[in-house]
Structures are given as C-alpha cells and as structure tokens.
Amino acid sequence: MLPGFGGHLISEAFLEEALRTIDGDGRHAAERFRGDLIQWRRRCAVLGPASSVRTVLHVGATPLFVALGFDAPIQIEPMDHHLAATVSHASHRTTLIVTAWAEPLDHFWRLAVMQAIRRATDWCFVFNGIRLRIVDARRLYARRFVEFDLDLAQDDERSCAALFRIASAAALIDRSDSRSLHAIVSASDRHAAGVCRSLKDGVLSASADLLGALVARPPLGEGGIGDSFEQALTIVYRMLFLLFAEARSLVPLWHPVYRHSYSVEALRGCAELAEPASGLWDALRAIARLAHTGCRAGDLHVMPFNGRLFSPSRTPLAERRGLDDEAARRAILSLSTQPTPDRAGRHPIAYRDLGVEQLGAVYETLLDYQPRIAPSPASPGRRRAHATVTLEPGSGVRKATGTFYTPQPIADYVVRRTLGPLVRELSSARILQVRIVDPAMGSGAFLVAACRYLAGAYEEALIREGGCHSSDLGEPERAAIRRSIAERCLYGVDLNPMAVQLARLSLWLATLAADRPLTFLDHRLQTGDSLLGAWLANLRQPPDRRRRPDQRRPTLPLFDDEAVRDALRAALPVRFSLESTPSDNIDQVRAKERAFAGTTARDASMSRWKRIADVWCASWFRQTELPPAAFGSLSDAILTGRSALASRTVEQCLAAADAIRTSHRFFHWELEFPEVFFDEEGRRLPNGGFDAVIGNPPWDMIRADAGSAEERSGARHEIAALLRFTRDAGIYQAQSTGHANRYQLFVERAVDLTRTGGRIGMVLPAGLATDHGSSALRMRLLTHCDVDAIVGIDNHRGIFPIHRSVRFLLVTASAGLPTREIACRMGLDDLADLEAIGEQPADTSTWFHVRVTPALLEHVSGPGLAIPSIRTA
Template identity: 30%
Template sequence: MNEFASVVSVGGLLPSDLLREVAAGSRELHGTSAESYGLAPGERLNDQITRSWNRLTGVWGAFNEYVHQRHENDETATTLTRQRWLNPLFDELGFSGLPTARARVIDGKEYAISHQWGDSVPIHLLGAEVPIDRRSPGVPGAARTSPHGLVQEYLNRSDAHLWALLSNGRTLRLLRDNASLTRQAYVEFDLNAIFEGELYSDFALLWLACHRSRFEGDPPEKCWLEQWSQHAATTGTRALDRLRDGVEAAIVNLGEGFLAHRANADLRDRLASGALSVTTYQRQLLRVVYRLLFLLVAESRDLLLAPGTDDATRVRYRDHYSLARLTRLARVRRGTAHDDLWAGLKVTIRALWRDGEPVLGLSPLGSDLWSPDSVKVLRDARLDNAHLLEAVRNLTITRDAEAKADRTVDYRNLGAEELGSIYEGLLELRAEVDVARRTFTLVMAEGNERKTTGSYYTPTKLISELLDAALEPVLDKAMRKPDPEQALLRVSVLDPACGSGHFLIATANRIASRLATVRSGDVEPAPSDVRRAIRDVVGRCVHGIDVNPMAVELCKVSLWLEAMEPGKPLSFLDHHIACGNALLGTTPKLLAEGIPDTAFKAVTGDDKEYAKALRRTNKAERKNRAQGFLALHRSVSSDVAHLAAAARGIDATADDTPEQVEDKEVKYARLRASGPAVKAKLVADAWCAAFVMRKTPSELPITDKTLRELEDCNHEQLIEDIWASGQSIQAHGVASQVVGRILYLADEFRFIHPHLAFPHVFEVPEDLEDASNLDTGWSRGFDVVLGNPPFLNQLRKLTATQASEVNLRSHRFGDMASTYTDTANLFLALSCGMVCQNFGHVGLVQPESLLAADGALEVRRKITSSAALTFLWLASEQVFSANVLTCALVARMGPRSETYALERACGADFRPLPDLRVVDAKLSQMPTWGPLIADGLGVPRVQLEPAACLADVATTTADFRDQYYGLVPFVVEAIDRKGDIEAGLLVPLVTVGLIDPLHNLWGTVTTRFAKSRWHAPAVDIARLRAESDLGEWADQRLIPKLLIATQTPVLEVIPDEVGNMLPSVPAITVVPEGISLWHAAALLTSPALTAWAAAHHLGASLSTNAIKLSAKQVASLPVPPKSEAWDAAAVEAQSALRSTSREMRLAHLKDLASLMCVAFEVKEPDELIAWWSDRLPKRDTAVDVRDRSI
C-alpha cells in the first residue's frame, strides 16, 4: 500500500502525499525543477539520478564485500563505511568533499556530530555496525546518547539549524527540529532495502528529498525542505477530505452488501420491523470499518504478526488471510456474488479475539474491538465479494480530482491523529435504510451527533502549544522526583471531550518521550525506546470522556494503534476511557447537600402544579434529614475508597499477555458489579435524575427521600432487586420501577460522576471539610486536563430535554451557568474542579467570547480566584472548522505569587508576544481578559483614568427584535418623498449600515432592512401610532440623541440634533443628560474609547477587527474630566457632521482625535491616532455603497 516500500515518514514531517508530489515533480509544488537542483540548462533530473544510481549500485556491492572482509578489530566499521560508501553517496547528493566537523557546544554541552555542510546542514555519519537508535559505549557520536537522540537534541537546541541528516550506511534519516511538535518526526530511507532490492524509484525519492539544494536557504526557514513541509501542512486537509470520502463510501458498500445478500433475510426482517434500529446497524458497520482500519495500519507497519514468525507463516498469512491480499484483489477485480473473501477475513478476526492462530502468526489482541459481541448483529451475516472488495478499494485508493489520478492510501505513514480526524467525521453522518430496495445511504443531517455536541477537530500545532504550557511543567516536576520513572507513570491526564483521542495521543507521546529518556538516559531518546514506553503510558496515564459511545470506541482504537507492540495484546482501557456527558453528573458535596428544590423546576411537558407539590415535598424531606447528611457522605467516602483500591489494583496489573488482559477485564467487571459500585452510582444517578425526570403524576417521583432510601439499602439486596419488575426493595420501600427509571435516565442522559468513573484519581474524605477542593468535596484529582471541548452558544429554543439538562447544569455550576454561557466555558469550569488544586494544570481551547462575554464572567472569576493564568493564545483568524474565533488558555491551580508572567501567542502561526507581568490582585478584579492579549492584534494600550462613566452623564438603551419586526409593515421608500419627511409624516429609519463616524448616510447610500434593499427607508409615523403598539416607543426615541453602530472597526456614532430619526435594531441609542450632544459625540468618536473598547470587549464580535458593544457596555465607557480640550473636540464634532466633503470630515475627525487624546491624557497619542485612522471607513459615499445588513 506504500508506493515507496523502503521509505517511512514518521510524525507527518514530510507526509506520503508530499513525497509522492516530490517524486512526480508536481507542478503544484515549487522547487522540483532541474534548475532548483543546480543542474545546468538542458540537463534533466532523471538523467542525473540515473547516473547516480548506476554509480552507487556498484559502490554498494563493493562496500558490502569490504564490510564482510574487514579486520575483526574493526567493530564499528566507521572509517570503512564513510570512505567506501557514505562519502560516494553524499557526493551524489551534492555534498562533494563533505568536511568533518568539531564537536559543537551549546550551553556547555558537546554534540559530537561528525560532519557539517557549510552553515546549513549537520550530518552525522557512523559505521555500519553502529545502531542509530541505541548508545554504543566508546563510539564517538554514539557513546552518551543514541545517534538519533544526539542529532535530534542538537537540532532542538540550535537556533541556526532546522534540518539534519543521519546515517550508518544501512539507514539514512532526514530529521528536523521538532521541539514544537507533539511527537517524533523524521523520514527514514532503508538503504539496504533500496540497493539490495533494486528499488530505483525509492532511490530517486531519496535523491530528490536529500539533495544538498534542499537544505540551502537564507534564512533556513526559506529552504526547499521547509517550504515543502509548509506546503504539506496547508494541503493536508484536502488529502484527508479525499480519504474521508472513501471511508464514507466504504461504509455504504458494507451497509448495502449486508442488506443485499440473499442469506441475510433475518437482518432485513429485523430492520424492517424495527427490532434492529438503523442507528445500531450503522454503529456496528462502523465497528467493522474500525477493524479494517486497524488491520490496514497494523499490516503496513508490520505490527500484526508475532515476533519471530517464520517466513513460511508470513507468506501463508499474506497470500491467503491478510487485508493486503484483499487490497491487491480490489485493484484488479470487481468481485463476484460469492462470499468466500468475507469468510476468510472472519478467520483473521476470530483469531485476533481470544485464541490467536499460530499457523498464521497471529497472537490474540483481545479488547472490545475484536469481541464477537461488538458486531453481534453482523456476526453470522454474509457479505459478497463484490461489496467487500469495493469497500476495500474505497478505503485504500482515493481519487485526486485536481491531479486526475488515483492515490494509494499510505496507512504505514498515516498518523493516528490523521486517522482520528477522518473517522471523527463519520460521527456527523446519519444512516438511511430502505429494506425493500436494499439500499443504505449516509446523509449529513441537522442534529447529527457531532454537531449537536459542538465538537471540532483540533490542529496539531494548537495541541502542541497547549502541551508545552500545561503538560511540560508537570513532567518537569515528575522528572525531579527520586524515582522519576514511577513519577511519570503516575501522571494522570484527562480530556473531558476526547473525541478520537487527538489530545490523548499527543499527550501519550510527550510522556513516553520523557519516560524513554529516564529509561535510556538519552535526552532525545531513540524512536524504538519511545515506542516501547508509549504502551505503558497509554495504559496508565491518559483518560478520556466523551458523550458519543462511538467516539469512545474510536478513541480506544486510536490509542491502540499508537501503542501497539507486536506479539502483545491491546491494552485494557475501559477504566480510563469512559462514555458520558461530562457536564451532567454530581459531586460528593452536592450529594451530601441532598436533592435541591430547584430540581423540580417545571419545563415543557411537565405538570406545573405537580412540580410545585414535589418541590414542597422535597423541601420537607431535606429539612428532616439532618442525621442522614453525615451518613451519606461518609458512605460516599467509604465507597470511593473501596473503588479506588480496586481500580489501582487493575492499573498495577501487567497486561503483556492475553491472560493478563482478560484478568483485568474480569476484575473491572467485578468492580462495576460490586455492591459499593452499584449503589454509589445509583445514588449519584438518582440525584441527577431528579432534575431531568418528567414531573407528572404518572411518573414515580425521585426526591431527597429516594437518595436516603437507596443509601440505606443492603448492597446485595439492591443488586438482586435492581432488575426486578413491579416489586419493592422490601426493607426500604424503594419501588423497583423508580430504580428502573433512574437507570433509564442515566443511560439516556449519560450521567458520569468523576469520583466514581475514575476512583483511582480522586479521594473523598470522611469529613468533606477536609477535602482539598471544598467546591466538590474531593481531594487529589488529575494532574492535567486538556482538550478542545464542544462550542455551543445558548440555544434559541430549548427542547424539554435540553431545558432539563440546563437546569441540572445550572445547579452543578451555580452562577457560572447562565443562560448565555457557552458550553465550552462550562467545560473550563468543570476542568478546574477536576484537577489537583495544588499545581494541577488546565489547558483548553475556548471560543474567543470567553475573554469578554458577560456569560463567561463567573467562569473567569472562578479561574482568577483559584489559579494563575500562565498561557493565553488568541486566533486572529479561523484556524479550524469551528464557525467561531477561538482562543486557548492554561491555568495553574493553587497558590500564586503577587505577580507572575503570562506567556502569550497570537495567530494561526502562534506568533509569540512578549510575556506580560500579571498582578494577581488586579487580574481578579478585571471584568474582561481582552486587555491581556489585545496588543497581539495591534490594539494600542491605553491607560485611562476616568472621572466617571457614560452612565453618569447619559442614558443608553438598546431595542429588541420586537421593535424591529414591529416596524416592518410601516416602513416605506422615501427616496422621492422629501416633502413628507420635512412635514414629519415620514420619519427616517437609520440602520447600522447608515452610520459612519459623525456622518449620517441616510439617503446617500442604500441599506438593507427586512431582507430588502432601500434607498431611503422611512417609517409612516401616523400609521405606526394608529395601527400598532409601538407609538409610545417611537415617541420616546424621537428626541435629540446619538445613534451608535455595532460590529464596526471603530466606534461609529451620529448625532440626531432634532430628534427626527428612529433607530433600527441593533443600533444603540444614547441620550446625553449631564453633557451636551456634541460633547457626547466627541467622546464616543475618540480614538481612546475605540482602543479601550477594542481591548476590553475583544471576543464579543464576529471578527477580531470589529467592536461589538451592548447598551450596558456602552454605558460603562470611561468619561474624562471636563476640559478645554474636550470643549474644543465638541466643536470639531459639530463641524465634522456638517462637512460637505470626505476630506473636510477627515480633517475635523483628526483634530477631534488629537483633542480627545489631550482630554484623556494619552501618553503616546500619535501611535493611537495612526491606528485609529487606519480603521476609519475608506469609502467615498459618492461612488461606494456599503452593504452592512443587521
């Protein structure tokens, strides 16, 4: 499946699609011409590569003879390898006369890299007997660390080099500085395979990718390799889209194939009758695809067959039972109605479940992925060859429409993150089945699982930045422990909305790199050492939650692929990757307080009177349960301690054999079924169920008394009766129907309670006052919480289910969960409660609105009251597929200094900004966080010392949609009705598109209102007063005032001197009371207020280049002391409004700007005015018409 059998691209540095372009000399890729390689006019690249190949094939043969005949004392063959092989090879690559180099020194540490080409390329050449992934005592350049680690560490620490070459004559690696990446990254060429196997095309790629000309650039960032890497990053999304289309097509092939097979009548009958839901069918098809994906990756990386498998067994598997065989067949055949290929594939799948198959070299992998029960519906179903081969064809071959060529998918070099992004897209799709026609289709429908959870794929660069700021400090601390190996394995990381596991895979690679460093002693461990470490890390350190059960499965598949070791089963992950809605759960403290009365708030579909009665009952029960308070939270403490001991025992159990993994599975199943576990979860679920249950007489109530009765139940009796029907738990009177309803609601809403889902992470003390986290009632917690949680703004109209969830979240998060709080903000609040309160780190992607939105105010206060803000990034443009601008932050929980440094970055390229010294006391008082990062967008810093705010000298109001829609029937075109305007019969209607700074555009440009374009929209005021209830509102607006536009680069305001204009939503009305109309106009037009508003309300608008203020925020704008400068600016405001040309208006505006800077005592007015002037509208109203629709 890999076009270049001897080439491995690790970490997406130069991905396989890019290497194909290089080999093909793609026109889309710059730097592939003969001239760019330094060839003379008329010379052809292919001719030069062929000459190099012909020379080197002879040199290779002679070199191998010399190696075999060398003196027995020449253990490394270093001189021989360099002189007889590597020097000729590098001559052909353009490095003629490659000079040796002295050891380089960085911060006192020597790096014994053997060669250097000019200033551009470190080249480390070793003997054929020197492994590049292990230390070799006594060998220069390999003694203290592995050669790979030596070169990689040097690149990461050197400011002068980006790329390097490493070779021992058998293998050649192309490396890049990867300090900013989440995992190791390099391209490896197997020289032995190339020359022994006569792989000319692979050699041609080596020549093209490693030629001297590829490294030359001033600065190094301009070299061809770097440009290619950037090209790969920008075009990678297109390749992923092609593969995603192929995967979707494969699911359709399988779905139709199973439906159509004549032997699958039972499957069709169950779908037709509804006994089998379409959703279940779709999910089981997806599991089949997960299996095919796994096999494609594992086979292509030679990870599937057990170590030591002999050649005959390998051939037997490859030629008869492998997915590679099906891939070969799919390229040349369309397939028949026979089903022997599916039957053969099932042999492989069965072997990977429990027993293995020695005659095929297959060791059992275990796990749900290979369990027969995971595809129970399809276990006995049959699939014809035609549909199976078509599915395989779609999975392995994609069509590049632009290049008009088929592309083979290179699963060997496709990273787990890329695989995750492809398959995460499948969660957006909904299946439609027509049993009669035997058709199966996938459609993107509103309300699909991924969009209703607001999740989006996260770019690797963003993950890397968060890992640097949130994970690395924790790993540094672990490395300083007396036993750093065990300290690293005790690091616990959670992604509360893990999706395909992108964050967790990156995290596992980071921790594994540190673990491999400890075990090997190398600062930059060899890839083989990291591969061995990552399996331990995946099984011990990473945790995830996702509301979508298929995402949970996908996450585990991604982690298994990343951590797979030949001959070993897949790690047991069920106790670390959990399915649930992280926002819907409870805590020991909430449980101890009992079910609150707010749980019985009626929503759509509830009986309001019955809900009130339940509320009264619950209140009385809570009042009478003082003694039960102590009993319940002590029971929670005891239960969690029991669960934690068992969970830690599972973690401590090895899982190197199928029997050990099975032992873990059995222990975990027993733990979940144990009395303490069942009861603790049922009590917690009951607390949540009280919020979301229907409040009607037909539903058995769940009240505070239910909690106490469940708590008093005998463990064994509870488990025995939990599945009973129509009976009671005799000793305590809890109807089993109530228990059943709690279980149903827990499954429907997917409640998850952190202290019960991950008991090995949390501790619950007997006295909750002793908890380190008094808000939750638990101690300890995760060391790091990372992720990109769902973004969902407030819903316009809540369903009854959603309203119940909101009610539950409101009590769980208190003031932090307002009507206008984004879901992502709640994940931030949740994360701060789930990390260790002393040095726990939270790093999350957030909507930019976090910085300033009123709905996020309490979340910001929560963070600043308990954590230090250590990193803040702002996207100045859209960086991934969310429809909102984003930011990201890292918070460190626990004590903090009075002042500390805030690391900052901005833009899709993560451009670093100077660190900001934060005064902790001031940060906790800041109403918004925009000023912390606004300079990254070029907003000048202004320190205003206001004498008052606008609310002290004016009334500010905003209208609502009622006014907007109410005006629609009364708006007329007044372009030819000047007399009616002057007579007051028609009143100009001013939209925000007609407001420029001190320039009323009504009647001079067109605008849009109510989905129509108008030249001069006006309101028939007499009809409005006579025929609607907006007359009083209109009279209140028809007074002298100012109108302010929204979503504008600068604050834009026009005065209405006479009071004969009506505002259209969302224009804001300001009526001065303590100052004149013109003083207010000068104030609101001033550059100082624009800069102040742009900084303090950053994130509120749809663009980083616009300012959006609410009426309340306008009222809070600072006002300077009265001064002559302000008086003079008021005169300039009046003159600007009356100007007859753009040039005159700009002149008055700039004079106003200078005067208001004096009034505000701005220290650097020239910079501020220049910035403000650049943002002023550039149009000439005589020829340019702006369309700014509301």
C-alpha cells in the same frame, strides 16, 4: 514501496509518484549518483564497530556528501562520541552529525535540532556509516525526518533516485525554488491532506454500504437503525485498524498464508477483480475471528487482538448468512483505495503515510451524518417493499455540540506546555504514576499526544537515571513504554460512544506491538457526560429543587464516609491491579476484562452507589419534583432492599431514574475513577484529583433553537432541566444567569478535577477572556489557578471549520494558587509558530510579547477582569 526508505517527513507514495515525473537530465544525474554510491559502498567496507567516529566522517561521510554535490565538511566540532560539522554548496549550508558506526539514530533528534539552530540551518543530516537521516529542524516538536538505509538504496534504482532527489545539494537550496526540499515537503503535505480527504470520503461510503447490507436482511434487532449503524461502524473500524497495522508490519504479512488469505490487502485484490463479488462477508468474518482469537499453526503465529473491537458479539448482524457481497466489495475498495488524480481509476491508499491523528478527521466527518431508512415502493415482482438506507448530512451534532477535530500542532502545544512543568524533573517511576484526563476526548487526539509526550519524558528520565543507554531503546522498547503510559496514566470520557470507540482505536494504534495483544483500556476510556454527575459530598443532602444552594438549611447528613468506604475497599484493589498488571498476553487481558466486569455488575457495591448518585441527579431532570425526603428512602432501597416507601413507589421512582440516567449518561467522577481520589483502603487522598486535565471541550451555547417546533419544545424542557441542575444543584459555583455555554461548565469541571499543583491545558473560545457572561468564571479561574499563558489564535485561515472571524485561546494553568502574571501572545494565525515556543517557562520566554497581572486587568477592565484582545503576534 521504496526499499530502505523511512520516516514521515515525506509521503512515500508521493515520492514514488514524483520520481515518475523526473526529466531526462534528472534521471541521468540520479544514474551517475547510483554509480558513485556503489563505489562509495565498496570503499566503506573497511568501516565497522571498531571504527572511530572520525574515521566514519573521513571514510564514510565526506565522500558521500561530495557525491551528493556538497563541499567537504567544515567547522568540525568533536563532541561526546560523535562529531558535529557543516556541509555547504555555494552559499547554502546544512548541519551534519556523524555518530559511531551503526549507532541507532533516534536519540540524536535533540542534538540535531540544537546544532541546526546554532549553525542557523533548516535541516540536519545524521549519518552513522550505514544510514542517512535528514531532520527537519524548523519544527522542533513534530520530530519529522526522512531516512535511507544506504545498503538497500544502492540496490534499488528508485530508492537511489529518491535519495539523490531529497539529499543532494541541489535539493537543499533556497526554499523558494521548486526543486528544494522545502518545496518537496510542502507538496507532500498537500498530498497527505488529499489522502486524508479520500479516507474521510471512503469511510463515509463504506459505512453507508455496510449499513445497507446489514439492514437489507431482517430482522434488525431491538436497537433498530441506530444499533445497525454502530455495528457497521465497528466493521469499518476493524478494517481501518488492520490497514494501519498491515502498513506498519505489525501483523505477519511475511507469511504467505496470512498475506494471501487473511489480510485486508488480499481482500482488496479480490474486490478489484471485474467478476461479481462472492464470499467477501465470509472473508470479513474469518479475518475478524482470527484477529479476535489469534492462532498458532506451524511457523504462523497471529497475536490475538483482545477487546470488543473484533468480538463477534459486537456485530451480531454481520454474523448472519446471505449478506450482500457486492456491498462488502464496495466498502473494501472505499477503505483501501482512492481515486487516481485523473479520476479514471483507483489506486491503494498509503496507510503507512497516515498518522493515527487522522482518525480525528474521520470522527468529525461521521458526526455530520445520520442514517435514514426509507422503504422503496414494492414492485410487481417483489412481495414486499425493499428498505433503502442512506447516510444524510445535517445531523447537526457537530455544529450543535461545537465539536471539531483539533489539529495536531494545537494538541501538541497544549500537551507540551501543560505536562512539561509537571514531569520535567520527575523520576521514571513517578512519571508512570501521573494521571492525565481529557473530559471531552473525542477521537483521542490529546490522549495520543499525551501518550507520546509522557513516553519521551519517561525515556529521558530512564537514561538520566542510568537505567539504560539511549542506544538500548529501539522501537519494541519504545512501544512497550507507550503501552505502559496508556494503561497507567491516561483517562478519557466522552458523551458519544462512537468517539470512545475511536479513542480506543487511536490509542491502540499508537501503542500497538507486533507480539502483544491490545492494551486494556475499558476502565480508563468511558462513555458518559462529564458535566452531569454528583460528588459523594452531594449525596449527603437530599436534592431540593425548591431552594437555591444558599437558601437551604443544613440538615444531618444522610451518609458518612464509612457508608461508602466498604464499596471503595471492594473496588479499589481491583482498580489498582488493573493498572499494575501488564497486558503482555491474552490471558492477562481477559483476566482484566473479567475483573473489571465484576466491579461494574449491577449488584456490585460500587454500582449501587452509582445508582444512588443517578437518583440524586435524576431528581433535577424529572418533570414532577421528587420530595426531598424520598431520596433517603430510595437510597435505603438500593443499599439494603428495605424502604419506608411502598415497593411499587420505589420501583416506579427507580425506573424513572434509570431512564433519565440512560438518556443523560450521568458520570460520577469519584465512583468511576475512585483510584484518583482515594487510597486502596478507601480513605480520601489529602490531595486527590488528576495531575492534569487537557482537551478541547465543546463550545456550544445551551439553548433550544434548532429543529422542528416539536423538537424545539422537547429540547426546551431538556435545556431547562440542564440549567436547573447546573445552576441550582450546587455542583457548579461560577455559572452566570445569562446564556450558558458548555465550555464554561467544562472549565469549572476541570478546576474541580485537578489536584492542587496539577496542570490544566485547554482550547477555549475567546469569550472566556472577554465576555461579560464569563466574568464569574474568570474570577474563579484567576483566584483558584495560576494561569501562566494564554495564546490567542485567529481563525481567518480556517483552522477550525467555523466562521473565519472566530478567535480562540490556548490556556495553560496550575491549580491551587492564584494567578500572578499571564504571559500572552494574541493574533496568531500560523500553527507552525507554536513550535517556536519550545518548553521554556512562560515567565522567562521572549516568545510571549505581553504580560498582564490580575491587578492590571482590574485597573483596565474593572472587577470583571476581562482580558483585552490586543494583536501581538
């Protein structure tokens, strides 16, 4: 490590490696600078809290920048308790902000960027007398910087050399020069991409090794190989979580007992030893138990990480004795180390340089693989065949579902442009009431981006209201804000349980605090099919597969609002208390777990209504049609235990519905997230729904043309049932009769989920704008939403791992009003360009080159309202 080094503009591990390659002249220059820095620090001893900002400039900043090779600061501009200036070398200029002595630098990001833009520079120095920060002003919203504690840097030869390498005038020269800071940052980004690839390979290898160890010792349990794989992944997630936490000093590594006996870093040291591994499974179990329950022993205090991640009940196969320690050793090495550049050995992975968003790339990798178990031939000395387990590519899940990890610049753009108009003028209290959902959340990239964006908006509102000064907010306070946002504002759903696990992990890491347990997210991040579920209004009429919605005769409703209101009254106070109660200690978190479990128990009143909705949906998926009249009788049996049908018939029908529900994972939005649609008394909100829907939904065609003949035959039945549901059940209104694409269903679902005045922001294939099969959906979108901006992106640089000719769109809109004018920019191929738009409203921004109206589209394209794809970037 480099003492005093911080920030995420440059990888610390990369910088340490780069320092080893500095030539003799570079080393001598760095040594001279260190001598100058030591002398400078002595002269700055006169600075302190009473020093004026101008004194900090003249006594501290000016001699420091002269030592770094710059001319004295010029164009000095007094501002509110700080100074802005320009430092230059030859013809190259850089912006400088000087603050009060020792003032926290985090809240100067916006000023640094604004001054750099005004002074036409790529970088901005921020100096407070004891720290020097370099802000990347080219990427407005990435908030990338590198920072040095100058006291620590002067005491360490390598840190001082790093400071000189990055901050000297020689580094801030033309970006085409290989010595420039631009070149260093680019090389560091390539290094980070390599680390991410190593992490993906390591996760895959560790998962295979752990799975092999779990299944090698029978019995496997009722879940078979699939359940064993899930348990292996849980162990991998545990280690990833702890490696991220250790790299950020969020566990007590300072304590020798913890550091040497309970850290993953200590396990890595044991795994690297040449002798045969022993006791590593015992160590993994001990670390998981400590993380789950915590402990207080003398001056060692380990905060318990609540939740299912570390619970022994999540990995019963790992609780058995006699597991293969060599497999555990390989897994530990795979997750904590990576091959050296010459492939001759391994060195530690720098988790401090990895962002939480990298877990999305891990998720994408795992989707491509599936576990396979094959018995090896029994040998003469072996009484039975030994099972061999492998993870093999070709699961087809990622391709079949059109699921791809969303690069962070895209997620940040969609979140910023979707949520900005929503929260720009809101109070801090109102921001905590905003409800955001990603209905296809994957590993949580959009939710993490939304968490950070809303936390920044909350902080700005708090300062604007006078609730605090920017200098009052350090990292502990900001972590507390992120925790509140995650618990109160964010929702997510995904069909894949592995994705839900990773999304929880991502948000836990983004909101982790050293002195708090993990936030309770089980009631907000749920497993289910966002597209398959019923609204309460649907349950008033029995399912009728024989007639299309427009052919059905109205009948008396089976239920009225009061019928379900009792269930809502029982559940909603609990739901609201889960939101308002903090998760500051483990007792509060476990009380939340018990309360939530009570509302989801099979005999809970809300669970009964979910089961009625399951029966309604299952009727569309049954091989044999259920008479419409039977639905009311089955509902009576669920609610009261009495029915006009024979008890055996009721049992068979409900068992069949339960099996279909388990297979399809029905998700009934009003019953799963009732607080979004109803008040605490169970009354429907006049403008219920989410404040924003964001995400990158699957883009796959709904068809059955993959796999064996038998698999295709079974898939065709499932596809036919799915299409019957989406076209005939009355849930969706804008689906064509041609080939269906899942993204079309997600767009319509997003419109239905968003309250009037709420926002929608999604990544969608270009077919939404141009395909004839999307015309009905386009018309609904343009008449029910004010689509304010569309950005078209070309994939020829491989932004997504699909064909390079594919184009996709970033669409943002407001729900409830028809479209007036769409600001368009098409043909973008560099994600860095997404930074340039900022938060300026689309209707006044010059970044968008073309503007079209629905009237113009109808004139050009006819009633289908196709949006022409004209390259304008």
